[in-house]
Amino acid sequence: MADEITACKCSGQDTQAKPEAPGRFHIAALVCAAGVGARMGLGHPKQYMRIAGEPMLLLTLRALARVPRIESIHVVVSPDDPYIDGIADRFPRNVVLHRAGGAERAESVRNGLLAANFDRENWVLVHDAARPCVKASEIDRLLDQVLADESVAGGILALPMADTVKRVDARHRIVETVPRKELWRAATPQLFRAGVLIEALDGSLEGITDEASAVERLGLPVKVVAGRATNIKVTNPGDERVAELILGEEHMVPFRVGQGYDSHRLVEGRPLILGGVEIPFEKGLDGHSDADVLLHAVTDAVLGAAALGDIGQHFPPSDPKWKGADSGKLLAAIVELVHSRGWTVVNLDATIVAERPKIGPHMPAIRRSVAALLGVGEDVVNVKAKTNEKMDDVGREAGMMAHAVVLLARSNG
Numbered sequence: 001m002a003d004e005i006t007a008c009k010c011s012g013q014d015t016q017a018k019p020e021a022p023g024r025f026h027i028a029a030l031v032c033a034a035g036v037g038a039r040m041g042l043g044h045p046k047q048y049m050r051i052a053g054e055p056m057l058l059l060t061l062r063a064l065a066r067v068p069r070i071e072s073i074h075v076v077v078s079p080d081d082p083y084i085d086g087i088a089d090r091f092p093r094n095v096v097l098h099r100a101g102g103a104e105r106a107e108s109v110r111n112g113l114l115a116a117n118f119d120r121e122n123w124v125l126v127h128d129a130a131r132p133c134v135k136a137s138e139i140d141r142l143l144d145q146v147l148a149d150e151s152v153a154g155g156i157l158a159l160p161m162a163d164t165v166k167r168v169d170a171r172h173r174i175v176e177t178v179p180r181k182e183l184w185r186a187a188t189p190q191l192f193r194a195g196v197l198i199e200a201l202d203g204s205l206e207g208i209t210d211e212a213s214a215v216e217r218l219g220l221p222v223k224v225v226a227g228r229a230t231n232i233k234v235t236n237p238g239d240e241r242v243a244e245l246i247l248g249e250e251h252m253v254p255f256r257v258g259q260g261y262d263s264h265r266l267v268e269g270r271p272l273i274l275g276g277v278e279i280p281f282e283k284g285l286d287g288h289s290d291a292d293v294l295l296h297a298v299t300d301a302v303l304g305a306a307a308l309g310d311i312g313q314h315f316p317p318s319d320p321k322w323k324g325a326d327s328g329k330l331l332a333a334i335v336e337l338v339h340s341r342g343w344t345v346v347n348l349d350a351t352i353v354a355e356r357p358k359i360g361p362h363m364p365a366i367r368r369s370v371a372a373l374l375g376v377g378e379d380v381v382n383v384k385a386k387t388n389e390k391m392d393d394v395g396r397e398a399g400m401m402a403h404a405v406v407l408l409a410r411s412n413g
Contacts, residue, residue: 001074011214023153025069025122025123025147026071026119026121026122026123027069027070027071027122027123027124027125027143028070028071028072028073028116028118028122028123028124028125029064029070029072029073029074029124029125029126029127029189030072030074030076030109030112030113030124030125030126031057031060031061031064031073031075031076031128031129032076032101032105032108032109032112032126032127032128032129033045033047033057033075033076033077033084033101033129034076034077034078034081034101034102034105034108035047035105035108035129035130036397038236039235039236039237040234040236040237044083045083046080046130046234047060047129047130048087048319049234049240050085051240051244051247052244052247052410053254053304053410054205054342054410055087056129056130056132056234056240056243057075057087057129058087058090058091058342059074059132059247059342060127060129060130060131060132061073061091061095062091062092062340062341062342063132063133063134063135063136064092064125064127064134064139065092065094065095065340066136067136067139067140067143069143070094070125070139071094071096071371072094072095072096073092073095073096074095074096074097074098074099074112074115074116075091075095075097075129076098076101076109076111076112076115077097077098077099077101077103078099078101078109079099079100080099081099081101084097085226086112086182088351090339090340090342091340092340093336093340094117098111098112098115098116100112100114100115103188104205105204106201106208106211106214107199107205109126109197109204109211110197110198110201110205113194113197113198113201114138114198116149117247118194119194119279120193120195120198121193121194121195122193122194122369123143123147123191123192123193123194124187124191124192124194124196124197125139125143125190125191126188126189126190126192126211126279127141127188127189127190127192128188128233130233130234130235131187131188131231131232131233131234131249132234132243132247133211133230133231133232133243133246133247134157134188134189134227134231135228135231136226138157138227139157139189140228140230141225141226142155142156142157142189142191142225143191145225146191146223146225149222149223152220152221152223153191153192153193153196153215153218153220153221153222153301154190154191154192154196154212154220154222154223155190155191155222155223155224155225156186156187156188156189156190156191156210156211156212156217156222156223156224156225157187157188157189157190157225157226157227157231158184158185158186158187158224158225158226158227159184159185159226159227159229160183160184160185160226161180161184161185162180162184163180164177164180165177165178165180165183181248182230184224186210186212187227187231187233188210190210190211190212192211192215196215196218196220197211197214199218200215200217200218200402201214203381209221220224230246232246239282240274246290253409254409254410255346255407255409255410256305256306256307256343256407256408256409257406257407257408258300258302258303258304258305258306258307258405258406258408259301259304259403259404259405259406260296260297260298260299260300260301260302260304260402260403260404260405260406261297261300261401261402261403261404262292262293262294262296262297262300262401262402263394263398263400263401263402264285264286264287264291264293264395264399264401265285265286265377265398265399266283266284266285266286266398266399266400267283267284267285267286268282268283268284269284270283270284270285270286270291271284271290272284272285272357272401273285273290273291273292273327274293274294274352274359274362274366275292275293275294275295275365275366275367275370275383276292276295276326276327276328276366276369276370276373277362277365277369278365279354279357279359279362280357281357283397285399285400287317287329288317288322288323288324288325289315289317289322289324289325289326289330290324290325290326290327291325291327292327292328293352293394293400293401293402294350294352294366294370294383294402294404295327295328295331295370295373295405296311296349296402296408297350297402297403297404298331298370298374298402298404298406299311299327299330299331299334301348301350301404301405301406302331302334302335302338302345302406302408303334303338304406305338305343305406305407305408306337306338306341306343306408308334308337308341310338311330311334314330314333314334315330318362328369328373330374331374335373335374335375338408339375342410343408343409343410343411344375344408345374345375345376345380345406345407345408346376346380346407346408346409347376347380347381347382347406347407348370348374348380348381348382348383348404348405348406348407349382349384349404349405350382350384350402350403350404350405351383351384351385351386351402351403351404352369352383352384352385352386352400352401352402353385353386353387353388353394353400353401353402353403354385354387354394354400355375355387355388355390355394355395355396356397356399358385359385361389363383366382366383367381367382370383
């Protein structure tokens with residue numbers, strides 16, 4: 001499954017990261033989510049505020065999960081955080097939770113590094129929970145440029161200063177105009193080896209405002225990689241509206257519709273599986289997997305609504321590991337993937353087109369099976385059966401086909 005995110009979830013316990021294999025880079029992300037964000041005036045930590053109906057922390061984690069080279073994502077929250085349990089079951093599947101946050105950001109990063117128990121050679125991308133708009137392309141550019149430059153200890157995403165900069169005194173009177181040619185605004189992620197970060201954050205943390213400043217204190221060179229102006233940090237009231245606009249339609253539109261279609265030939269010597277239910281018949285559907293024509297159409301409809309390609313991209317028929325595969329398990333994996341992207345199934349309407357056998361007697365079992373695979377109630381699953389009135393190959397009982405339409409909604413949990 002090319003787009004499926006692998007991993008583990010934890011509801012509070014720390015999980016050790018695997019050591020880096022010889023000859024390759026292990027890359028992890030560390031998300032700081034232990035702050036309170038008092039400037040937002042919310043009465044709760046800002047990382048849980050909703051942006052386009054979603055907790056900001058979830059949006060940030062999903063943004064990181066879109067980078068295939070990030071093998072694990074470690075979230076550091078306060079030990080007594082009462083909010084995280086309400087969204088932990090919706091984390092992308094490669095997220096590990098650490099209740100190890102400190103009073104300051106630098107302390108949370110240090111504690112998170114130790115809790116994750118990274119190999120010292122592992123690369124770690126430290127990212128703010130309040131930067132949900134970061135693009136995978138930005139992170140890839142940071143990784144490419146830093147990993148290719150052996151002269152630096154790490155690097156950060158940053159923006160060249162575009163505005164004129166003034167230095168002022170205690171009474172806010174201009175003291176001087178600062179040349180901006182060599183000035184950059186630091187952002188995140190910031191990329192360093194775990195061992196370098198642990199050494200840089202050892203001892204006093206006074207004056208440490210980001211990971212780069214800590215590494216600079218060691219006298220090590222840090223590379224600046226140009227990021228996008230849209231990678232904003234949600235800090236003040238109103239910033240969340242800007243983030244919604246940047247995230248665009250993907251997060252603003254609460255509904256998505258997808259349609260799916262599939263067809264298979266009928267052959268002797270194969271069981272007939274429809275909607276995960278075996279139907280007594282002298283023939284079965286031919287295909288690389290179990291050839292469940294209904295579930296294949298439903299799977300494509302779910303993928304289409306989430307804009308995640310089609311079933312052949314995730315489970316290529318050329319791959320022998322999908323030989324005879326249970327289509328119900330394939331659909332369940334796709335539903336889990338779609339859930340990780342923030343979508344849930346609202347309803348399904350599907351049609352099986354077959355001349356024989358009679359599908360009606362088996363329809364209750366088919367609906368129960370499909371509803372369970374989609375994780376919804378039977379009341380929102382509709383499956384119809386039609387003949388083709390003896391027309392074409394389906395009408396001549398040479399095969400079957402199925403159509404499906406699925407509605408997805410943006411999750412609100």
